[in-house]
Amino acid sequence: MNVLLLAGGLGTRLRPMTENMPKPMAPILNRPWLEHLILHLKEQGVHRFVIALKHHPEKIKNHFGDGRRLGVSIQYAMEEKLLGTAGAIKNAEPLLDDQFIAMNADIVHDIELKPLLDFHRSHGGKVTIGLTEVEDPSAYGVVEQDDTGRILRFVEKPRLDEAPSRRINAGIYVMEKNVLAVIPSDREVSIERETFPLLIRENMGVFGTTIQGYWADMGTKERYRQVHWDLLNGSGRIRIPGQAQDQGIWIGKGCKIGAGVLLVPPVLIGDHVKIGARAVIGPHVVLGDKCSIGPNVRLSETILWNGCRVNEGAYLNNCIFGYGLELGPRHILHEAVMNRLGVMQA
Structure with a gap:
């Protein structure tokens, strides 16, 4: 079977980083997340993909093309207007x-x-929803199920003491194509608020099962950073690039690291990165490819995408910098999220 990757959202909660790019193209461990995802699914035998596009579709099309570079086949479904998940x-x-x-x-x-x-194949229903358990389900749509896994209803953002479970929609679905007949064409349709409740009322068989493995929503700047720290600290099986040095330090090829540099793990350094003398990098720092870090710079809890430059004596804490940004000497930034089209300062 093929896999449909829904990549058309606007990524508003991660702006300004997603102002001019689809959110799935945001780098995770110095590689666009969408590329990680395709390669992970390829390892499980998936070779045919459809990618749903809306926001800056050219960024995905130009990067992946027809998929041959990754050894897969990719087709595209373009949305002329926002259609929601079901749409x-x-x-x-x-x-x-x-x-x-x-x-x-x-x-x-x-x-x-x-x-x-x-x-999915065991229960004979039309839809299986991958579910994940969260500690506090009050910000999500929570499922109520019977003993067979059949979903009886969704409870939207319940109080913690009123939630029927801690299981939420993980955004992964196995579907029979004929069920799409119930979805209206050419308008925005919510899968949780409209499609699934309809299928449940019509007794068409909506089931859920808890997925196993790492799962995280990277939709805000806090969650985006936390995903990196989780992966660098050993959660999940997503490959960390570069050569492992001491515990929790990975360094790419062609790097030049000056005298007296202190790397405080976990730290990921991309390819062809330059770090000046006496810089302190870490803990929890990711440097993209071809970044240049000046002498006496201090970086902590910070992610720099490819091509960034931080000049002498600057200090960054809890920051995210987009591609190719430069910070002047002796600047101090805390919780700044920046790209070329905007700045969000916490």
Whole structure:
């Protein structure tokens, strides 16, 4: 079967980083998350993908093309207007197999598909929703299920003491294509508020099963940073690039690190990075490829995308810098999120 990757959202909660790029293209460990995801699914035998596009579609098309570079096949379903999750799936209908998987492409995870598929084929229903358990479900749509896994209802943002479970929609679905007949065409349709409740009322078989493995929403700057720290600290199976040095330090090829530099793990340094003398890098720092860090710079809890330059004596804490930004000497920034089109200072 093929997999539909839903990559058309605007990524508003991660702006300004996503002002001019789709959120799934934001780098995780110095590689666009969408590329990590495709390669992870390829390892599980998926070789045919459909990507639903809306926000800056050229960034995805130019990066992946037809998929041959990654050893897969990619087709695209373009949304002329925002359609919501169910609407985006409906829009891609002509490209989908009779049974297919759809998933939100901006969720960072390393789940195995086989248990999800086995469960779907065992119950004979039309939809299986991958579920994940969270400590506090009050910010989500929470599911109530019977003993067979059939979903009885969704409870939107319940109080903690009123939640029927701690299981929420993980944004991963196995679907029978004929169920798409209930989704209206050419308008925005919410899968949780409209499509799934309709299927439940019509007794068409909406089931859920808990996924295993790492799962995280990278939708805010806090969560985006936390995903990096989780992965650098050993959560998940997403490959960390570079050569492992001491515990918790990874360094790419062609790097030049000056005298007296202190690396405080966990730290990931990309390829061809220059770090000046007596800089202190870490803890929790990711430097993209071709970054240049001046002498006596101090970086902590910070992510710099490719091509950034931080000049002598600057100090960054809890910051995210987009591609190719430069910070002047002896500047001090705390909780700054910046790219070329905007700045958000906490």
